[in-house]
Amino acid sequence: MLLRREAPTDLPEVRALTAAAFATIGGNENREVPVEVPLLDALRDCEGWIPELSLVAVDAEDRPIGHVVCTRADVDGVPALGLGPLGVAPEHQRGGVGSALVHAVVAAAEARGETLVALLGEPAFYGRFGFRVSTADGVTAPEAEWGAYFQTRALSANGPAPQGRFRYAGPFGEL
Numbered sequence: 001m002l003l004r005r006e007a008p009t010d011l012p013e014v015r016a017l018t019a020a021a022f023a024t025i026g027g028n029e030n031r032e033v034p035v036e037v038p039l040l041d042a043l044r045d046c047e048g049w050i051p052e053l054s055l056v057a058v059d060a061e062d063r064p065i066g067h068v069v070c071t072r073a074d075v076d077g078v079p080a081l082g083l084g085p086l087g088v089a090p091e092h093q094r095g096g097v098g099s100a101l102v103h104a105v106v107a108a109a110e111a112r113g114e115t116l117v118a119l120l121g122e123p124a125f126y127g128r129f130g131f132r133v134s135t136a137d138g139v140t141a142p143e144a145e146w147g148a149y150f151q152t153r154a155l156s157a158n159g160p161a162p163q164g165r166f167r168y169a170g171p172f173g174e175l
Helices: 008-022 036-044 097-111 123-129 144-149 170-174
Strands: 002-005 054-058 064-075 078-088 116-120 150-154 164-167
Touching: 002 097, 008 036, 008 064, 008 078, 036 064, 036 078, 036 170, 054 097, 064 097, 064 116, 078 097, 078 164, 097 123, 123 150, 144 150
Parallel strands: 078 116
Antiparallel strands: 002 054, 054 064, 064 078, 064 164, 116 150
């Protein structure tokens, strides 16, 4: 497995692996196309898109088997990042692909000088990457009912992380 930036030629395979990865998750069982697929399309077209933070894991034939993205978000107007969606082709799940992608995108964010990454996800999975309930970093989730599933990771080497209410890139609000 190799990790690299997403290339324009990867888009069809990234869409397919995202559809497969999310087909049975979060109410997508009754959808022809999981909501994460059009979300990715909309994110690519919005001002919050950061090409350097759209990464793929590829197999030996350079075919995408996993994808992660961070997009521009804010905390009370201060720049931050929203991580997700993160998708891994079903036949490659539970093999370290998702973990490698999270490590890589957080490292790339830190290298860019970002101060905070937030996500909505399973605490047992993301906790091992330094994410914790957002309120521990003084960040309020966009939706109160997300509770412990809304998590943040402060990248303190780049200065103090913002505190306040988190807001994802525009397309997330259209879900």
